[in-house]
Structure formats: structure tokens, C-alpha cells
Amino acid sequence: MKYLLFIISIVSLLPLSLSAAPATNDIDTLHPVARATPPGIKNSGVFLVLKNNSGTAHALVKAHAAVAGVTELHTHIKEDGMMKMIPVDKIDIPANADTHLKPGGLHIMLINLKKDLKPGEEIELSLTFEDESTKTLTVPVKKVTPHKGPDHHKH
Numbered sequence: 615m616k617y618l619l620f621i622i623s624i625v626s627l628l629p630l631s632l633s634a635a636p637a638t639n640d641i642d643t644l645h646p647v648a649r650a651t652p653p654g655i656k657n658s659g660v661f662l663v664l665k666n667n668s669g670t671a672h673a674l675v676k677a678h679a680a681v682a683g684v685t686e687l688h689t690h691i692k693e694d695g696m697m698k699m700i701p702v703d704k705i706d707i708p709a710n711a712d713t714h715l716k717p718g719g720l721h722i723m724l725i726n727l728k729k730d731l732k733p734g735e736e737i738e739l740s741l742t743f744e745d746e747s748t749k750t751l752t753v754p755v756k757k758v759t760p761h762k763g764p765d766h767h768k769h
């Protein structure tokens with residue numbers, strides 16, 4: 615009987631050890647793009663799709679781009695009828711789901727750019743997930759049209 619309990623407790627621990635694969639194994643980073651900046655504009659954004667192929671929820675907790683003085687995770691909120699960007703601690707990537715970073719929504723904010731971002735160039739971006747696993751991407755710079763949501767229609 616003691617042995618049986620021992621075996622049961624070992625078996626119940628197995629799923630925990632099997633789920634210890636790094637988040638980077640579970641997440642595809644699709645369609646990354648950095649917004650091109652007009653001369654003298656010091657801020658930009660990176661957009662992409664974070665696709666979670668696993669049954670485990672993950673989160674993006676940090677981003678770093680050497681081309682920017684500061685890199686932050688941002689979202690947009692509506693305040694007094696105006697869209698406003700605010701930093702967030704993390705960007706959730708639910709199990710078996712896609713999280714879209716896009717103009718007017720969640721994005722990676724590049725602040726105090728050290729140079730203009732011109733279409734056709736590429737920048738390096740590293741992403742850190744909740745388990746501290748990291749992935750480095752090469753992100754093409756492209757013209758990204760500003761978000762035009764229903765709030766921005768001119769009549």
C-alpha cells in the first residue's frame with residue numbers, strides 16, 4: 615500500500631515537469647513590423663501577432679530594442695473620449711489563442727529612438743516571456759498607416 619501511494623504521487627507530479635518547456639517553444643511571432651518614422655520623430659511602435667500553440671497561458675513581460683532609448687509594452691485606453699497610450703506590465707497570450715499587437719491597440723513602444731527608422735531597414739527586437747525565456751526577432755521597418763477607428767470618423 616505504501617508503494618502504491620508512492621507511485622501515485624510520482625505520477626501526479628509528471629505533468630508539472632512535462633509542462634516546463636520554455637514559453638518561446640510555444641509561441642510563434644508572426645508578421646512583425648516596426649513603424650517607419652518621419653525625420654526627427656523620436657517614437658515608434660512595433661506590431662506583430664503572438665500565436666500561442668500550447669494549452670498553457672503565456673505572457674509577454676518585456677521587450678528591448680537597441681535602437682530605442684526605452685522600450686515599453688503599451689496599450690490604448692479611451693479617456694474623456696480621447697484614445698491615450700498607457701504602459702502595461704504584461705501582454706497576455708491565452709492558451710491556444712492569438713494576441714494581436716496593432717495600431718490603436720496593444721503595441722511595443724519604442725521611445726527616444728537613436729535614429730530615424732526608414733522603410734526597408736530592419737531592427738533587432740528581443741522579447742522576454744513570463745518564464746524569462748527570450749526570443750530575438752529581426753523586424754522589418756515599413757510605413758504603417760495610423761489606426762482609424764470609429765471614433766476618428768470625420769463627418
Ligand SMILES: [Cu+2]
Nearest residue numbers: 688699721723
Ligand atoms: Cu505607445
